[in-house]
Amino acid sequence: MARKAKALEGLTQRSVEIAVALAIMLLGIITVYGSILVGIGWGAEGPKAGFLPFYIGLFIIGSCAINLFSIFAAGESDRLFAEWGQLRQVMSVVVPATVYVFLVDPIGIYLASFLLIAVFMKWIGRYSWATTIGVAIGMPLVSYMVFEKWFLVPLPKGPIEAMLGL
Numbered sequence: 001m002a003r004k005a006k007a008l009e010g011l012t013q014r015s016v017e018i019a020v021a022l023a024i025m026l027l028g029i030i031t032v033y034g035s036i037l038v039g040i041g042w043g044a045e046g047p048k049a050g051f052l053p054f055y056i057g058l059f060i061i062g063s064c065a066i067n068l069f070s071i072f073a074a075g076e077s078d079r080l081f082a083e084w085g086q087l088r089q090v091m092s093v094v095v096p097a098t099v100y101v102f103l104v105d106p107i108g109i110y111l112a113s114f115l116l117i118a119v120f121m122k123w124i125g126r127y128s129w130a131t132t133i134g135v136a137i138g139m140p141l142v143s144y145m146v147f148e149k150w151f152l153v154p155l156p157k158g159p160i161e162a163m164l165g166l
Contacts, residue, residue, distance in 0.1 A: 010083035014071060021067045028060030092124060108158025110140040 035050030035057060042048070082090075096119050103112040118136040121127045127135075144166070147153045157166065 009080060010085075010087065011081045012077065013079045013081040014074075014077045016081045017071050018068065021064045021071065025061055025064035025068075028057045028064060031057030031060065096120065096123075104156050106158065108161050109156045110144060111158055111160055113140045113143065 031053055035054035038050040039048035040050045040054040042051070096116060100112050100116040103115065114136045117139055118132055121132040121135060122129070125132075143155070147155050148166075
């Protein structure tokens, strides 16, 4: 009964450890596979492009296997990793930030930053519309001036910047 109560409260530490180990192991497998595709042997000019990544991938897979073995050897545990409410708070930051990353390429960093700042200020911070719009417009403008004009570092631009000739 106590086990069911823990499951209703949130994720157990054991389940998160298993999920992370499997996810990282998958990255290791992808690394090994990609390395084999580009060549892991030794050529006339020295090691091929996949030589070092192949062995790093094997090391990652082996490390994850050791972690999984130790997790299962430790036995069942009801120790709570995080409650569902805490995970919701984390996801309320992770999801918009992830969307932001995927929006930078198609719409540019300035419009994506405007949207991210506006979402965070209004949804999470519950600021007034005037404050939200002011900061959401102001920060990308300041970023543009600092990076593009003063430091001469071009940042990813989208169709709006192209339309404005920036």
